[in-house]
Amino acid sequence: MKAAIISAPGQVDVETVPDPTPGPRDVVVAVAGCGICGTDLHILEGEFAPSLPVVPGHEFAGEVVAVGSEVTELATGDQVAVDPSLHCGECHYCRRARGNLCERWAAIGVTTAGGAAEYALAPVKNCYRLPEGVSTADAALIEPLSCAVRGFDVLPRMLGDHYLVYGAGTMGLMMLELAKRAGAGSVSVVDINPARLETARILGCSASVTSADELAENYPRGWDVVIDCTGVEAAIRDGLTRVGRGGTFLQFGVASYDARAEIEPYKIYNQEITITGSMAVLHSFERAGDLFVNGVLRPEIMISDRFPLDDYAKALAQFKAGIGRKIQVVP
DSSP states (O other): OEEEEEEETTEEEEEEOOOOOOOTTEEEEEEEEEEEOHHHHHHHTTOSSSSSOBOOOOEEEEEEEEEOTTOOSOOTTOEEEEOOBOOOSOSHHHHTTOGGGOTTOOBBTTTBOOSSBSEEEEEGGGEEEOOTTSOTTGGGGHHHHHHHHHHHHTOOOOTTOEEEEEOOSHHHHHHHHHHHHTTOSEEEEEOSOHHHHHHHHHTTOSEEESOGGGGTTTOTTOEEEEEEOSOOHHHHHHHHTSEEEEEEEEEOSOOOTTOOOOOOHHHHHHTTOEEEEOOSOSSOHHHHHHHHHTTSSOHHHHEEEEEEGGGHHHHHHHHHTTOSSEEEEEO
């Protein structure tokens, strides 16, 4: 089969590799669509993955074409979306139901071969079966949506809260959609990309601006919930100053290892501000699948480009340039 391989930092090629063979509790998925996200760029730069080479692609869905000898839950021909999480189930954090913080943390497409290939291997327990009538390629959106759902799991939110979201890429747009359904009083979006701001407007944000300064007059007390979906130092630093009394700042975007931001300890104490993070997927994939199937997202808006697998490097370059929204490769 053909697969994209990141062999060294900055080096990605499409090569022919052996087809995967399922273990007793595994399935082989013929990939219908595989999304690209910021984590893939970090892997390309030599971060995240403990070793290279690796076949990337942790956002994917497809058709089951082979099953292991002990698999009874799925059959060939079933359409599935795949949770990439590979928690050990044995360490301190797994035993405390915090598998996303697993001491032996691993993930399909990050530490083991992923969905940027014609075929991918997955444990049957990681598969969400899609009902008829759902586009399988579109269902690759379930994985990033499950991360956004996890983000909302850690937010101490109330009906009528005012949200400020940094970044109108795929994750920012997903946060917008979830906030609307979580009873937000308003959801404002900040981005320096005019095309992405226009998409946020199409999806019904309360305001879309290039700087939160443009909204300061309307929100003199700040915002109840500020979410960074960019991982960009400047956005994070600005966002931390926008949290109102009793509010929460959620670091959701994946920042570089060397990124730094200052905080004001007295202000955090005196104004009871919460600063929290959200790491990947945790008990949220099934719920994200159900939300997706029931129309929480509009794939025709979320997905802007589809590239053939042979053009994986071009797809990565376009994503890095900030052009478009969710970019998929289609083997």
